[in-house]
Amino acid sequence: xxxxxxxxxxxxxxxxxxxxxxxxxxxxxxxxxxxxxxxxxxxxxxxxxxxxxxxxxxxxxxxxxxxxxxxxxxxxxxxxxxxxxxxxxxxxxxxxxxxxxxxxxxxxxxxxxxxxxxxxxxxxxxxxxxxxxxxxxxxxxxxxxxxxxxxxxxxxxxxxxxxxxxxxxxxxxxxxxxxxxxxxxxxxxxxxxxxxxxxxxxxxxxxxxxxxxxxxxxxxxxxxxxxxxxxxxxxxxxxxxxxxxxxxxxxxxxxxxxxxxxxxxxxxxxxxxxxxxxxxxxxxxxxxxxxxxxxxxxxxxxxxxxxxxxxxxxxxxxxxxxxxxxxxxxxxxxxxxxxxxxxxxxxxxxxxxxxxxxxxxxxxxxxxxxxxxxxxxxxxxxxxxxxxxxxxxxxxxxxxxxxx
Ligand SMILES: Cc1ncc(COP(=O)(O)O)c(C=O)c1O
Numbered sequence: 001x002x003x004x005x006x007x008x009x010x011x012x013x014x015x016x017x018x019x020x021x022x023x024x025x026x027x028x029x030x031x032x033x034x035x036x037x038x039x040x041x042x043x044x045x046x047x048x049x050x051x052x053x054x055x056x057x058x059x060x061x062x063x064x065x066x067x068x069x070x071x072x073x074x075x076x077x078x079x080x081x082x083x084x085x086x087x088x089x090x091x092x093x094x095x096x097x098x099x100x101x102x103x104x105x106x107x108x109x110x111x112x113x114x115x116x117x118x119x120x121x122x123x124x125x126x127x128x129x130x131x132x133x134x135x136x137x138x139x140x141x142x143x144x145x146x147x148x149x150x151x152x153x154x155x156x157x158x159x160x161x162x163x164x165x166x167x168x169x170x171x172x173x174x175x176x177x178x179x180x181x182x183x184x185x186x187x188x189x190x191x192x193x194x195x196x197x198x199x200x201x202x203x204x205x206x207x208x209x210x211x212x213x214x215x216x217x218x219x220x221x222x223x224x225x226x227x228x229x230x231x232x233x234x235x236x237x238x239x240x241x242x243x244x245x246x247x248x249x250x251x252x253x254x255x256x257x258x259x260x261x262x263x264x265x266x267x268x269x270x271x272x273x274x275x276x277x278x279x280x281x282x283x284x285x286x287x288x289x290x291x292x293x294x295x296x297x298x299x300x301x302x303x304x305x306x307x308x309x310x311x312x313x314x315x316x317x318x319x320x321x322x323x324x325x326x327x328x329x330x331x332x333x334x335x336x337x338x339x340x341x342x343x344x345x346x347x348x349x350x351x352x353x354x355x356x357x358x359x360x361x362x363x364x365x366x367x368x369x370x371x372x373x374x375x376x377x378x379x380x381x382x383x384x385x386x387x388x389x390x391x392x393x394x395x396x397x398x399x400x401x402x403x404x
Pocket of ligand 1: 051054074096197202203252253254255270271272273274371
């Protein structure tokens with residue numbers, strides 16, 4: 001049985017898009033705004049730098065940046081950052097992952113406005129060497145702003161247990177201060193900030209559905225990791241500040257906004273997924289967002305009782321290749337994927353009682369497991385306001401941009 005709210009959402013989305021041919025993607029503006037407001041409330045006064053990988057649409061980024069509580073972009077590649085800065089979207093862009101793209105670095109150093117707006121990520125001397133080499137070959141280069149990335153992973157039992165992403169090798173205050181000294185000794189580089197993203201807390205739901213024991217284990221790990229990181233992050237920030245001033249210290253993500261913001265050493269939060277509220281972000285105790293980004297598929301077959309088959313749908317999310325990466329049937333309520341077929345390259349069977357109420361040509365609505373990756377599948381997002389489309393805007397893909 002569908003709740004009245006779900007039935008009303010289904011009616012709205014079907015009415016708004018009745019004149020369009022699925023597959024198509026929509027963003028419910030009211031839901032996205034409510035999610036943004038909730039994220040800003042959780043950040044309790046510290047600005048949120050929008051993670052563009054989780055949005056991948058310039059028009060939406062621009063709407064979010066116009067909202068209270070959001071400042072600056074966390075980009076995912078340097079070519080993307082150059083494109084965003086060149087189009088005037090933001091003059092404060094942090095590229096959150098290191099680059100080895102000498103061409104893009106050359107463009108950055110050769111463009112004073114871009115060099116003032118963009119900060120690139122570094123975590124080792126090789127990154128600095130690469131930037132210096134590019135600067136050496138540029139005519140009248142501008143200084144390149146850099147940010148030090150910190151390893152936030154939780155390591156215990158003498159190194160036998162390690163939880164967290166494998167990113168930066170910079171882990172201790174001494175490591176960070178040494179890299180900071182190396183940066184300030186190089187005239188072409190400017191140390192602008194520090195970033196420490198605790199993915200094992202921000203990106204792992206602490207309340208997985210139907211798995212209470214696993215949930216307890218996650219909460220235990222996150223408590224321990226959070227306590228360890230708060231102390232270490234403060235010490236690292238102090239050590240680096242003793243070498244050079246820092247404009248910002250970035251931390252956190254959608255799942256940890258209210259926790260990360262309590263650390264005095266952190267000046268801003270990096271987050272984006274909560275705006276679209278994809279499937280993987282349903283299992284957090286600290287917040288619950290409204291599903292905002294959805295895609296519709298047409299029902300093209302009715303193989304038998306209790307099943308319909310939709311066209312397309314195999315839009316899997318990146319990460320560990322488990323079932324959590326599959327899209328989730330959303331509306332009408334009461335549909336599920338087939339365990340054997342999952343979400344298919346060209347066809348997706350949907351099982352459940354609700355299937356019998358669907359006819360050929362009807363549409364079903366699904367949610368992606370992650371946020372911005374949905375936009376790699378669609379050239380445009382229809383921005384739904386109530387039961388109409390307020391605007392149709394291109395995604396990065398729709399603008400011919402595939403950065404990763
Ligand atoms: C460096 C960094 N900061 C923040 C985030 C959080 O982004 P989101 O809120 O979209 O999960 C991520 C996600 O991977 C990240 O890599």
